[in-house]
Amino acid sequence: MQVLRPQTTADTLRLLADGGEDTKIIAGGTALMLMMRNGLVMPEQLVSLDRLSELDRVTVEPDAVRLGALVSLRSIERSAELATVLPTLSAAVGLVANHRIRQRATIGGCVSEADYASDPPAVLTTLGCEVHVVGIGTQRWIPLSEFLVDYYQTVLQPGELVTEVRIPRPSPTARTTYLKYISRSAEDRPCVGVAAHVDLDSSGRCTDVRVAVAGATATPFTVVAATEACRGAKPDKTAWDEVAAAYSAAISPIGDARGSAAYRKHVTGELVRRALQTASTGTENGAFRL
Amino acid sequence: MDRTDEKSFSCVVNGEYTVLTGADTTPAIVALRAHGLFSVRETCGIGVCGTCTVLLDGEPVSACILPLYALDGRTVQTAEGLEEGGELSDLQQQFIASQAFQCSFCTPGFLMSGQALLDGTDGPLDDEAIEDGLQGHLCRCGCYAAIKEAVRECSAARTCSRAGARG
Numbered sequence A: 001m002q003v004l005r006p007q008t009t010a011d012t013l014r015l016l017a018d019g020g021e022d023t024k025i026i027a028g029g030t031a032l033m034l035m036m037r038n039g040l041v042m043p044e045q046l047v048s049l050d051r052l053s054e055l056d057r058v059t060v061e062p063d064a065v066r067l068g069a070l071v072s073l074r075s076i077e078r079s080a081e082l083a084t085v086l087p088t089l090s091a092a093v094g095l096v097a098n099h100r101i102r103q104r105a106t107i108g109g110c111v112s113e114a115d116y117a118s119d120p121p122a123v124l125t126t127l128g129c130e131v132h133v134v135g136i137g138t139q140r141w142i143p144l145s146e147f148l149v150d151y152y153q154t155v156l157q158p159g160e161l162v163t164e165v166r167i168p169r170p171s172p173t174a175r176t177t178y179l180k181y182i183s184r185s186a187e188d189r190p191c192v193g194v195a196a197h198v199d200l201d202s203s204g205r206c207t208d209v210r211v212a213v214a215g216a217t218a219t220p221f222t223v224v225a226a227t228e229a230c231r232g233a234k235p236d237k238t239a240w241d242e243v244a245a246a247y248s249a250a251i252s253p254i255g256d257a258r259g260s261a262a263y264r265k266h267v268t269g270e271l272v273r274r275a276l277q278t279a280s281t282g283t284e285n286g287a288f289r290l
Numbered sequence B: 001m002d003r004t005d006e007k008s009f010s011c012v013v014n015g016e017y018t019v020l021t022g023a024d025t026t027p028a029i030v031a032l033r034a035h036g037l038f039s040v041r042e043t044c045g046i047g048v049c050g051t052c053t054v055l056l057d058g059e060p061v062s063a064c065i066l067p068l069y070a071l072d073g074r075t076v077q078t079a080e081g082l083e084e085g086g087e088l089s090d091l092q093q094q095f096i097a098s099q100a101f102q103c104s105f106c107t108p109g110f111l112m113s114g115q116a117l118l119d120g121t122d123g124p125l126d127d128e129a130i131e132d133g134l135q136g137h138l139c140r141c142g143c144y145a146a147i148k149e150a151v152r153e154c155s156a157a158r159t160c161s162r163a164g165a166r167g
Ligand SMILES: Cc1cc2nc3c(=O)[nH]c(=O)nc-3n(C[C@H](O)[C@H](O)[C@H](O)COP(=O)(O)OP(=O)(O)OC[C@H]3O[C@@H](n4cnc5c(N)ncnc54)[C@H](O)[C@@H]3O)c2cc1C
Pocket: A024, A025, A026, A027, A028, A029, A030, A031, A032, A033, A034, A049, A069, A070, A095, A096, A097, A098, A101, A104, A105, A106, A107, A108, A109, A110, A111, A112, A113, A117, A118, A119, A120, A156, A160, A161, A162, A163, A187, A188, A189, A190, B046, B047, B048
């Protein structure tokens, strides 16, 4: 087994194409090293992205933020600019694992791993994140909600690479929150997490409500009909109770060591209500561990 | 691991130019221990407990899931590199003064994150900052209060230094 370390995206794509099925990409390696050490995957060859400095870039544009695939979770969390532009993402990233993992883990690896028990993908979903997927002679932008298809599964085809994610700047009046509920140790992955986004018009009525649940289903869970029904409603307990009830009723969560399916179903309703309440009444955008 | 996979990786370990050998994806902890650096200890092997913490270019990382190739051309520090001219660092001495360990298995890991925290900050640290800097470190003997005290005392004195600090 060997690791190839190309220096350009073009070389990376060529190596992936030449390597075929048994070649895998490695970025920070926090997920992959763990799986290899436990014999869960045994690729014949790895293509490391660590020398692709072109992918280790944060670009703040007037209408969006672009994060290169190789940008580490630690640098997202530490960036003062991102804390201002995307405060909830920045804070939610700071709740991932511990600082040693965040130092190595990359945003590209985070979305490509497609682990259901992850925090950032739910926040990214409510923010309307898109993923840039590149192959030899092909490139496409895919909404994260379509990029993630099932447990540990994405739409990535062999030979394809995620080069960056793009996050539209939230509306200046939008309020965002992420609540991470953990059921075991302080630095555990989420049992259930809820990302909420609430935007109001000048009369204080809801214009754009979005909610995504992390950790409970294969991919971030949304009930678009329930959040769209809030349009024009007052951002109060009545509205949030309805959304919470709809989420709790519709979700079919996984049962695992972090909580049974029934428990997660109950927690989902409670957290959706609290996240919406926090987003609509709190004074700060951010992420909170419960 | 297949013998033909063996490669050499040059890096600066505790201030000295060093060649480590192993396969690309040999966990860094294996190569560092083979090099005689026994302060780097494996407990969980999955990035959770912190006993294998080393500083890679000054930042704490888990050596149990760090591939060896990631050390190539980089600077690594382990607890062996904390002392200076045969003298324990201020943080090490404060760990002794605060009795911040019982069995001491977790100690090198806590020292590395504690040192990185001190290196990256100024002035006295409060509990919140210390807990944040020491997150992801487990002490089975439950010496957390004394460990926090050691870092707090050291931050208040702020004369902490160590050999070849930062990179
Ligand atoms: C101890 C521990 C605790 C954790 N806790 C949390 C938590 O609380 N919350 C949370 O959300 N996450 C958590 N994680 C998950 C962590 O965030 C991921 O492991 C990390 O984001 C993966 O990024 P990486 O760069 O290390 O990926 P790698 O391990 O390098 O790769 C992961 C997968 O993605 C593929 N890949 C990587 N980059 C690309 C790319 N650019 N294009 C295409 N494919 C790619 C790889 O082939 C591989 O299949 C935890 C992980 C550990 C080890």
